Amino acid sequence: MLGALRILLMVFVVLTVIYVCLSLYSRAARRDKLEAEWDEGGIETPRETFVQDGLREYDTSLRRKLILGVYVVPITLICLIIYLTNFA
Amino acid sequence: MRYLRWSFFVVFWTFVVAFLHYTLPQTDIVRIVNTYEERQELGDWTRIFWSVPDTQSEGLINRDVQFIQTVRANGRPMVYRNEDTGWGWPPYYKFDTANLYTEANDGISTRENPKWHAIRHYGWRNEFLSIFPNAVAIWEVEGPDVRIIPWVNILILAVLAALYWAIRVRWLRFRRNRIDPTLEEITDSWEAAGDAVDDRRNRIRRWLDTWRAN
Numbered sequence: 204m205l206g207a208l209r210i211l212l213m214v215f216v217v218l219t220v221i222y223v224c225l226s227l228y229s230r231a232a233r234r235d236k237l238e239a240e241w242d243e244g245g246i247e248t249p250r251e252t253f254v255q256d257g258l259r260e261y262d263t264s265l266r267r268k269l270i271l272g273v274y275v276v277p278i279t280l281i282c283l284i285i286y287l288t289n290f291a
Numbered sequence: 292m293r294y295l296r297w298s299f300f301v302v303f304w305t306f307v308v309a310f311l312h313y314t315l316p317q318t319d320i321v322r323i324v325n326t327y328e329e330r331q332e333l334g335d336w337t338r339i340f341w342s343v344p345d346t347q348s349e350g351l352i353n354r355d356v357q358f359i360q361t362v363r364a365n366g367r368p369m370v371y372r373n374e375d376t377g378w379g380w381p382p383y384y385k386f387d388t389a390n391l392y393t394e395a396n397d398g399i400s401t402r403e404n405p406k407w408h409a410i411r412h413y414g415w416r417n418e419f420l421s422i423f424p425n426a427v428a429i430w431e432v433e434g435p436d437v438r439i440i441p442w443v444n445i446l447i448l449a450v451l452a453a454l455y456w457a458i459r460v461r462w463l464r465f466r467r468n469r470i471d472p473t474l475e476e477i478t479d480s481w482e483a484a485g486d487a488v489d490d491r492r493n494r495i496r497r498w499l500d501t502w503r504a505n
Contacts, residue, residue, distance in 0.1 A: 205346050206378035281384065288427060289387040 214277065222273045229270060233261045314381045315447065316413050317424075318439045320432060321361035321369060322405045323398045331356045340414065340422040344375035344388070357388065359395045359426055361410065362402075364435035371412055372423040381413055383427050394429050407435050 237257040241250050248256075261267060333341055334352040341356070343349055357373040373392055376385045385391075400406035409432045414424035 210378040281382070284382065285384040285386075288383050288385050289390075 214281075218274050218277060222270060225273060226267070226270050229267070230258065230261065234258060311448075311451075313415060314413055315444050316383075316411050316427060316441070317444075318409050318411050318441065319361075319369065320364045320435055320437060320439075321408055321410050322363075322400055322402075322435075323359060323361050323395055323408055323429075325360040325399065326358065326373075326392060326395050327360065328355050328357050330354065337420050337422060340420065341372075342374040342376050342425065343379045344377045357392050358423065359392075359410075359429075361408075364407070369416060370423055371410065371426040372414075373426050376425070383413070385425075385427055391426060391429060395426070398429060398431065405435075407432050407437075409437070409439060 234254060234257075237254045238250070240246075240257075241253050246253055330353055331341070332353045348354060359371045359373055361369050361371065363369050373388050373395070374385075375388045376383045378384065398406060398408050408429050410426055411428040412424040412426045415422060416424055
């Protein structure tokens with residue numbers, strides 16, 4: 204069972220690195236998009252407020268939670284392989 | 292330089308293809324003849340072709356391994372080892388070695404009254420290195436000429452190709468936009484420096500020539 208713990212730890216570390224990178228990238232991309240949207244003109248609120256509001260909306264959005272798939276997909280895959288190899 | 296580049300690419304891709312060929316699952320149609328267990332010495336470098344079923348076996352230099360003897364549909368013999376992969380590489384997470392051994396024994400048949408089985412495995416058989424492919428699953432099939440489409444391999448290879456392509460395109464774009472201009476800048480300034488040196492050298496030569504003329 205020590206092997207299981209070891210692989211779990213390794214997978215967790217790797218996936219955490221991917222998760223952090225991906226979420227930082229995704230938030231930065233959203234910020235760029237909001238700034239571009241404001242730069243096109245026609246928005247009354249100040250630029251900084253508009254971007255902050257947009258990012259706050261993003262923080263509660265489904266898109267951000269989808270990044271958790273970085274953990275869910277590989278772990279589901281491992282469980283599926285274990286089932287198919289040993290019990291199917 | 293070009294030969295070096297090409298040999299590097301050939302070696303690299305040979306390793307990639309060999310690695311995939313070793314690791315990805317393949318299916319053979321076989322008739323199971325017998326099973327046996329034999330103590331194996333694992334002390335030398337061919338250790339990498341045997342599994343590490345649990346943490347204890349990391350330190351062992353020999354242990355008993357189960358084998359499945361078969362005859363393939365084309366009449367040639369093939370022997371598989373039957374080992375847990377455990378939590379290690381390759382990621383088959385096989386823990387049911389004892390069950391598979393039972394199934395294999397249950398499937399034994401004679402040449403006169405053959406029962407055909409599909410056997411999924413990874414790894415290579417090599418007589419010189421005494422290495423064996425590891426059986427992962429066994430199931431009965433109708434006859435020696437059933438066709439099994441390797442969906443898993445198709446999927447994995449397609450995903451790998453897509454990943455490779457995605458990274459390559461981005462790298463090429465990065466090189467075109469960032470590295471090439473910088474290199475050009477460096478080359479330009481080198482050339483400028485070289486011109487300046489030439490200029491100075493010419494001046495010195497001209498000055499020396501004034502002496503020679505007299």
